[in-house]
Amino acid sequence: MEKAVLITIGDEILSGNTIDTNSNFIASELKNIGIKVTQIFTISDEIETIKKTLKTAFESGDLVITTGGLGPTRDDKTKKALAEFFNDEIALDEVTFNHLKAYMEKRGRQDILERNKEQAFVPTKSVVFQNHFGTAPCMMMEQNGKLSFSLPGVPYEVKPLIKDQIIPYLQEKFNLNFIHTRIVSVVGIPESILADTIENWELALPENIALSYLPVGTRVKLRLTASGDNEEMLKLQAENEIQKLLPLVEGHVIAVSEDKIETILAEILTERKLTISTAESCTGGELAKMITSVSGSSKYFLGGMVAYATDKKIKILNVSKDTVEKFTVVSEQVAQEMAKGCQQLFDTHISLSTTGVAGPGKGEDGKEVGTVFYTIRVNNQEVTSKLYMPHLERVDFMNFVSQKVIQDLVGLLVNS
C-alpha cells in the first residue's frame, strides 16, 4: 500500500484559532483509493521548518501533500521552501497566469490582477493543477519516483482540487489495491465489554482485514478495513466476517454499513416512507441541522421549530401553560407536549423534541446545567428519556444530545 504524509502549514492551526479539517478530508479521500496516511505534521510558516519537514516526510512517504502557506499575504513561505527543497527556481507560468486572469475576469476583479500576479509564479519543474475556486494554484513536484502536491489552505479550495484532480491522477499513476470498508454501529455495550465479547472473533480475522474501535458518544463504531487486489472477493470476505460478528452482539447493532447516525436514519426513513419533524429547545437547531445535513433529507424532513422562549413553546407548539407551571419547562411532560405539538404542526409520522439547560448559566427555573428531556414520538407512541451531561461544553452538549436522540430513534425503528 502506498504511504502518504500530510503537512499542514500555518500558524492559525498551531495557535488554536482554526481547526484543521483539510487533513481529515484528504486522509479520508486517500483511504478510499487505498493510500494510507501514516503521519500528519502541523508546522509553522517558516522556510527552514517547511524544508526540514519535507525531508522527514519523504523518508517515510511515497507521497507528500501540503496544505496552507500559499495565500497572497506576507506570511506565506511555502513556495519558496518548495523551490529550495527541490533545487528549483520560481518563475511566472503563463498558463497559470492566464487561468488567474480568466478567474479574476469572471468575478469582475481585474483591478487586483497585478496584485495577485505572484500567485502565478511557481517552481519551474512543477506540474500545475489549476485552482477553479481560488487564486493559489496546486503544484506537483516529482523526484525519485516520489510525489509532492502543494495546495492552498482554504477548505473550499482543497476539496475540489483533491476530489476532482488529484485523486483521479493518483488512481491512474499508481497501481493500487482495492480497499473495502464496513462500519458496524453498536449501542448499549461499553467499549471494554464489547472488546471482551468479540475478542475471539477479532483474533481470528484474516490478515488483510483490520479492525478499529471508534467510540462516538454512547455508540461504538467497529470499522473493518479489508484490502486486496480483488474487489468482489473483498466484499464477500468482509460480509462473511460481519455475519460471524452479528450473533455475538445481537440486539445491540443499529447499522452494518453506514457511518453517520443521520445517514443511517436517512436510509430507514426513505425505505419506510416516513416523515419527521423536530421541536428543539436546548439543542437550538443542531438536531434539525444534523438531519438536514444529509442530501435528500427534504424528502422526509418536513420542518423544525426552535422554540427557545417558553411562550413560543406555548403559542406555537401548543404546550399547556399549566404543564409548564406545574412541572417547569425542563421536564418530561413539556418534552412530551412539545413532541405532540410538533407532530401536529408539521403533520409528520415522527416528531422529536428536546428541552433542557445547555449552560453554562442555570436555566430560568433553576434546573441544573446539563439536564435534558427528550421525546421520540412515532405515530401514536412515544418514549421520553432524560440525559444528564453536566461536563459538556455548550456546543458539545447540543451535538451530543442531538446524536443521542437520533441514535435512540434509529434503535426504536430498527427493533420495531
Added chain:
Amino acid sequence: MEKAVLITIGDEILSGNTIDTNSNFIASELKNIGIKVTQIFTISDEIETIKKTLKTAFESGDLVITTGGLGPTRDDKTKKALAEFFNDEIALDEVTFNHLKAYMEKRGRQDILERNKEQAFVPTKSVVFQNHFGTAPCMMMEQNGKLSFSLPGVPYEVKPLIKDQIIPYLQEKFNLNFIHTRIVSVVGIPESILADTIENWELALPENIALSYLPVGTRVKLRLTASGDNEEMLKLQAENEIQKLLPLVEGHVIAVSEDKIETILAEILTERKLTISTAESCTGGELAKMITSVSGSSKYFLGGMVAYATDKKIKILNVSKDTVEKFTVVSEQVAQEMAKGCQQLFDTHISLSTTGVAGPGKGEDGKEVGTVFYTIRVNNQEVTSKLYMPHLERVDFMNFVSQKVIQDLVGLLVNS
C-alpha cells in the same frame, strides 16, 4: 516563551474518520497562558513510532502533550511507549485505582471494574491527574526540567483535564509572560488588497506584537498577539496599534475584539436589547444553531423555524401561495415573505430568512444548486441578498451561508 509540542495518537485521525479537535482546544488554551505550540504530530498507535516522536518532540519543546491511545481496547499502546521512553515500569497505582472504583460505583458499573483495572496501571515515576469524566487517567512525566502529559483521546475528557488541572498547574510551574490577543474583523476587502492597504502599519508594528491574517468565508480576521511581562502595558500597546489601524480600513471593520461572528452579534443584541428569530430553508437549522451556540443567547433568540417543505412555509410562515407559484420557492420574494412571517410569529425586532438549494441534487423547481436568497429584516426595514456558491459541499454550504447572513446583519447593525 515556553514551547509546546502536541502529539495526537490514533489511527482514527490518520484514516480520516475523526477530526482532531483536541489539538485545537489545547493549543488555544496554552496560547492564553503564553505557551506557544510549535508543532503538532499526528501518528499511529505503534510503540516505536510513539517513542520516536516523543524524542523528536522533546528536541524542540519544553512541554509535550499527547492525546489518545489510552483506552481499554487492544489497539492502545501509549502507556507502554511512555514507560519504555522514560526507562520506567508500569505498576498499579492505588490512588488511581480507588478513583476508578469510585467512578464506576457512582455510575453503577462495578461489574466492569476488573475489566478496567489495567487503566489504573501507570508508569511508576508518573504524577497522575485524575480523570473525572472517563476511566483513563492523565499521566505527567518529568525529565531534565521538561514535562510530558499523556491524556486520553476523548474530547469530553480532554477539555476538563486541560482546563481545570493542567493549565493551572503550568501557570504555577512556569514563570510565564502575559499574552494579549485582539482580533479585528474586516469585511468587504479581499485579503490581498487589505495586505497592501495596511502594509506600512504592519511593518511598523513593535517587535512583541505579531500579526496574522485569518480569512473566514468573506471576512478577514486580523489577529494581533502581544506578549510581554506587563499585562496592562500590553493592553495599552495593542489598543494603540488598533487605533492606528482603524482609519486605514474605515467602513470595513465589524468588530475589534471578539472572534466569532455569532459572539459579535451576541454583544450587539445584548447591548441594544434587540430580539431575533430565524426562518430557514436551505440552512436547515444551522443558522439557529450558530446563534444559540453562544451562552446567554436565550435572552435575545426567541425562536426559529426550519420550514423545509414548501407547504409549511405557506402554513406556518404565511408565505403566499401565489408568490411561490409566480417566483418559485427559491426567490427574493419568498425570502422576504419568510422573514416577515417569522418576525410576526416570534414577535422579534429582527428576523432572518434563508431559501435556497444546498445540493447536491437540484431543487424541486429546478433552481441551480448553490443558489440562496436571504433576507435580513430589522423592524420595518429589510435587505434581501443572493449568494451563489455551487462549489461548496452541503454542510459547508449550510455553514457558509449562515456565517454570511450573521455577518451581514452585524454589518447592518454596526453601520446604523
